[in-house]
Amino acid sequence: MFKTRKRILCASLATLMGVSTLASCSSGVSSSEKKSSAKEFTIMTTLHTPEVPSDKIEKLIEEKTETDINIQWVPDGNYNEKLNSAFATGTLPEATFLGNTTTFLQFKEAIRDDQFWEIGPFLDEFPNLKNLNEQSFKNTSVDGKIYALYQGRPAARSGLIFRKDWADHLGLSAPTNIDEFYEMARAFTEEDPDGNGKNDTFGITDRNDLIYGAFKTVASWHGTPNNWGEKDGKVIPEFMFSEYIDTMKFFKELRDRGYINQDFPVTSKDDQQAFFKNGDAGMYVGSMGDVFAMNNDAININPDVKFDVQNQIKGKDGKYRIWSLPGYGSVLLFSKSAVKTEEELKHILHFFDQLASKEIANLLFWGIEGEHYTMQDGAALQDSDAKLIDREVKPYQSMEIGEPATNGRYEGVATYDARVKAEELIRDNDNYLIQDMSIPLESPTYIEIGERLNQMITDATYKFILGQIDEKGFEKIIEDWEESGGDEIIKEFTEDFIKQNEK
Secondary structure, three states: OOOOOOOOOOOOHHOOOOOOOOOOOOOOOOHHHHHOOOOOOEEEEEEOOOOOOOHHHHHHHHHHHHHOEEEOOOOOOOHHHHHHHHOOOOOOOOOOOOOHHHHHHHHHHHOOOOOOOOHHHHHHHOOHHHHHHHHHHHHHHOOOEEEEEEOOOOOOEEEEEHHHHHHHHHHOOOOOEHHHHHHHHHHHHHHHOOOOOOOOOOOEOOOOOOOOHHHHHHHHOOOOOOOOOOOEEEEEEEEHHHHHHHHHHHHHHHHHOOOOOHHHHHOOHHHOOOOOOOOOOEEEEEEHHOOOOOOOOHHHHHHOOOOEEOOOOOOOOOOOOOOOOOOOOEEEEEEOOOOOHHHHHHHHHHHHHHOOOOHHHHHHHOOEEEEOOEEEEEEEOOOOOHHHHHHHOOHHHHHHOHHHOOOOOOHOOOOOOOOEEEHHHHHHHHHHHHHHOOOOOOOHHHHHHHHHHHHHHHHHHHHHOOOOOOHHHHHHHHHHHHHHHHHHHHHHHHHHHHHHHHH
């Protein structure tokens, strides 16, 4: 039905050249006419597995959408380099996934320079695309206009995973506020929670990540804004709020008292999780969904281990809040240098509209029913052969459009009670989100030097927790941040915030 092509791994810039355009399905055209008129178009996406996948799923996608596609698989570690090279030389393919939100921010100026198609005016023509999440579209908009399709992600996965068997042994319930959280960390350190008569446990295991480790989640419980917040009519960074300072003091006390691993600022995620799985620590703050994989490893070490999850840990004011991601991971842009006409764009959008349908969303994510997964009570149970899934299915997940609520993709079978609870609590978090107010705002200075300035504050935060600087020392670094361009970022964000609220 379709011509056979050599499937490529994008190992050099040359692989990004010579892409063609798509003339695909349109209403009122017969199936045979669609097939005969279809032209190949190219999709560039991230490869998260060691090998390029087999083309079994790709052929099925082509057959079901009656579209001939060429997928450029770019290894995750090289993706930004290849992306930037292709952009600089004008050789982006028709459809390009950006690997993360940071990369998307870097491309906003190019979007404003009219180098990518605005797709918002066409979305109502496509039944699946027009039903994607409104907030996620808003968070990916540029100057109020929609240019990108997105891969949906839960807004807030964060919470506490803890050793329920230890808590039961000490008569502790799941913490419901910061004081109870602190008390659990103390008891897990000082009261022999595993009952072995040794002083060989501590409370919280953390890692060298102020965002996806424990710090940002605990800062949310304290009431800290999510990256940026409004105060006295100005948009200012989170670290200028007293709640951020309170969070640093909280972590300093945890470390001073030995309730958290002493070297967490240089601890990797693997080592952090190893402390928890091996029974050294009893509390893990991060994605609650991690409970499944960590339990699988932990029971091989100790078959009697029991984990539980908790999300609603309230601050001193009695309120629960949790920081929110923007609701998307990667986004998909359409280059005007490759897609020459509105007609070609609509053909490509039609293809991705089909990818956002229930049938093909499940094909992309789960593979072929009966071969890669089976259905149980309306959910998908993946085959236990991980190598098979990596070889034939997993890479295609990077092409998903939308999320289960909008594309109909099946949830996975949860055979582990704590995992079922984790998924429920992740959904519950949607009721308590702290949005990042800077997402729709623009600051050219932040795009240029924001990452460098962020590192100044990251380093200062760790220094405070480690006792290398005091509060006055932290304030001095904030002053340096302001003088190094931070003041200009505040000014630009504030001006844009005022302008948008006047509309």
